[in-house]
Amino acid sequence: MDWQGQKLAEQLMQILLLIAAVVAFVVGYTTASFRTMMLIYAGGVGVTTLITVPNWPFFNRHPLKWLDPSEAEKHPKPEVAVSSKKKSSKK
Amino acid sequence: MHSFGYRANSLLTFAVTILAFMCAIVSFSFSNQTPSAQIQILNINWFQKQPHGNDEVSLTLNITADLQSLFTWNTKQVFAFVAAEYKTSKNSLNQVSLWDAIIPEKEHAKFWIQISNKYRFIDQGYNLRRKDFNLTLHWHVMPKTGKMFADKIVMSGYSLPDAYR
Numbered sequence: 675m676d677w678q679g680q681k682l683a684e685q686l687m688q689i690l691l692l693i694a695a696v697v698a699f700v701v702g703y704t705t706a707s708f709r710t711m712m713l714i715y716a717g718g719v720g721v722t723t724l725i726t727v728p729n730w731p732f733f734n735r736h737p738l739k740w741l742d743p744s745e746a747e748k749h750p751k752p753e754v755a756v757s758s759k760k761k762s763s764k765k
Numbered sequence: 766m767h768s769f770g771y772r773a774n775s776l777l778t779f780a781v782t783i784l785a786f787m788c789a790i791v792s793f794s795f796s797n798q799t800p801s802a803q804i805q806i807l808n809i810n811w812f813q814k815q816p817h818g819n820d821e822v823s824l825t826l827n828i829t830a831d832l833q834s835l836f837t838w839n840t841k842q843v844f845a846f847v848a849a850e851y852k853t854s855k856n857s858l859n860q861v862s863l864w865d866a867i868i869p870e871k872e873h874a875k876f877w878i879q880i881s882n883k884y885r886f887i888d889q890g891y892n893l894r895r896k897d898f899n900l901t902l903h904w905h906v907m908p909k910t911g912k913m914f915a916d917k918i919v920m921s922g923y924s925l926p927d928a929y930r
Binding site for chain 1: 839
């Protein structure tokens with residue numbers, strides 16, 4: 675997942691769980707059935723899990739641009755100087 | 766949201782927290798409570814002093830009650846019991862449970878039953894002759910989630926005979 679995808683996944687999870695809870699409570703209250711409320715909420719948690727937890731492609735619409743390997747070879751990493759002289763040379 | 770496990774954990778924690786809030790809201794469901802009850806002693810079957818010196822009496826009771834108004838969608842069951850309450854020189858309050866029942870549904874909460882006492886009515890001593898006592902119907906409303914409430918109806922004016930039978 676990319677950064678945008680992670681933010682989307684978190685927001686989706688929170689919104690979907692809250693909606694599941696509200697719907698479950700309202701339906702349970704109007705039918706006077708505690709069991710119905712619990713079943714609807716459990717279903718909502720299951721659906722939310724399926725939507726937000728696996729790494730779906732639509733979470734990766736802004737992929738990170740990693741540096742191409744061939745480009746990286748042209749710019750070698752600077753070598754760390756391992757010298758016994760303790761003079762500090764500030765550049 | 767770095768990994769599968771992170772998202773799964775975050776979702777589970779949030780779901781359980783919301784569940785706790787839902788249960789808290791549900792536990793505040795109250796109904797307009799108007800219970801009623803009547804108890805009649807049909808017969809005193811026998812009244813004796815036991816070998817250990819304690820009085821015992823056997824009664825046939827006729828219990829009529831309507832506890833339907835106590836039920837809400839959050840009620841798991843109502844536990845009801847009838848207790849005989851009286852005073853002696855030894856104890857300022859004696860409560861002897863004579864009968865109880867578990868009522869699981871609203872439909873069963875309006876009932877009429879005629880039985881002899883389910884539990885034995887034995888005194889601590891031999892004080893029951895000519896004793897005036899109250900019959901109290903207690904109930905405990907047990908919720909599916911939340912606090913349990915208890916209340917009672919006191920019916921007075923019952924008394925036992927002067928001599929053993």
